[in-house]
Amino acid sequence: xSLAIGVVNMVxxxxxxxxxxxxxxxxxxxxxxxxxxxxxxxxxxxxxxxxFKNRLLSAAGHP
Numbered sequence: 001x002s003l004a005i006g007v008v009n010m011v012x013x014x015x016x017x018x019x020x021x022x023x024x025x026x027x028x029x030x031x032x033x034x035x036x037x038x039x040x041x042x043x044x045x046x047x048x049x050x051x052f053k054n055r056l057l058s059a060a061g062h063p
Contacts, residue, residue, distance in 0.1 A: 002039050006032020 009028040012019060020028075 002032065002035040006035065 006028065009032065010025060
């Protein structure tokens with residue numbers, strides 16, 4: 001979702017506005033990159049959590 005929003009912000013939609021300045025594109029691109037990085041770090045933290053690992057293993061049939 002974060003990546004999709006970043007793409008929508010970076011790529012101008014025909015008829016919905018004029019061209020964006022380089023500063024605007026930089027800000028939108030940086031925001032999208034940080035948002036995607038935060039989502040990936042949160043996913044990595046969930047995967048590393050012991051309770052999450054135990055739930056995954058028990059759901060897969062491991063004792």
